[in-house]
Amino acid sequence: MGEQASSMSEVSARVSAVGGLWFFLAFFVLACSPGNAHEFWVEPQAVGPVKTGVTVAAHVRVGDHLAGQMLPYLPNIMKQMTHWGPDGQKKISAILGDRPAIGALSIGARGLHRITVETHPSVTTFDTMADFTAYLDYEGLSGIAAEHRARGLAENAIVEAFTRNAKALVQAGPVLPDHSDGPAGMPFEVVALDNPFAEAAQTADFELLWQGVPVAGWHLSAFHLPAGGSPPADTVRTVLLTDATGKITLDVSRGGRYLLNAVRLDPANGPEGAVWTSHWASLSFILSR
DSSP states (O other), X not given: OOOOHHHHHHHHHHHHHHTOHHHHHHHHHHHSOTTTSOEEEEEESOOBXXXXXXXXXXXXXXXXXXXXXXXXXXXXXXXXXXXXXXXXXXXXXXXXXXXXXXXXXXXXXXXXXXXXXXXXXXXXXXXXXXXXHHHHHHXXXXXXXXXXXXXXXXXXXXXXXXXXXXXXXXXXXXXXXXXXXXXXXXXXXXXXXXXXXXXXXXXXXXXXXXXXXXXXXOEEEEEEEETTOOTTTTOEXXXXXXXXXXXXXXXXXXXXXXXXXXXXXXXXXOSTTOSEEEEEEEEEEEEOO
16 A cells, blocks of 8 residues: 655654644544545434534544544645534534544534535555455446556556545434435535434435436445444445435434445546546434434
8 A cells, every 4th residue: 555655744744743643643544545444434422313502523534344543633634524504504613633523513403413524635556456456346346447457557556536525414303304414515425315313214215426416326335333332343334226316225223323435436647646536425323223
């Protein structure tokens, strides 16, 4: 696995100012190959629904099967963090090194609150075609390997630029019919068409969007960690395909943590020698059933 030398040197220079080796390690985990640190998600420190008037913090995590490093706020990585409440949207402010990255959000209004985190592009390198292919197979992108060869690209030192688009849901108070998710304008995005916090919900429908358009026939990983379970051992991964309208149906009848994750890979010609660019979409929530 290669490293993004310029970004690593920038962060190394900041380590002493922040005063913690964890800061350097957290960036390293984020900057490493997506093939090793698969998912990037927002994890609210609240099991919903919550009472109105509370404050909620949220960790930004990167890892695998809901086991991951808690990242501090890194402005050279995290482009934008937004709190979308029933009463409007507000930019989430943070200071370099804040951990959790998202501090105390005021959940004042009753309804569905959404937290989004968008990252700047990062660049990573797969040392071998075998490493790249293993990553593609896991994410349901096997056809990319043939396209890579058809483009006449090298089969070592494969550079990829990647961007993350993460969303988390927090419900305040009882669920009412108008308490629903919606597009937040991220390039690649998972949208909850049903509110999973509804007390009687057994299933919920979700939609995958690329540039606001539903994506049909796409690989989507659904992770569930039962309440009281420990990741990654107790995490269950289910692979789903979106239907002709870009939708999937998920079993939400059990309590615990849920994460939906999808990856899109497109040809590129730079920056920094990148021959592929990926967008990652995730949606997470925690149910108290």
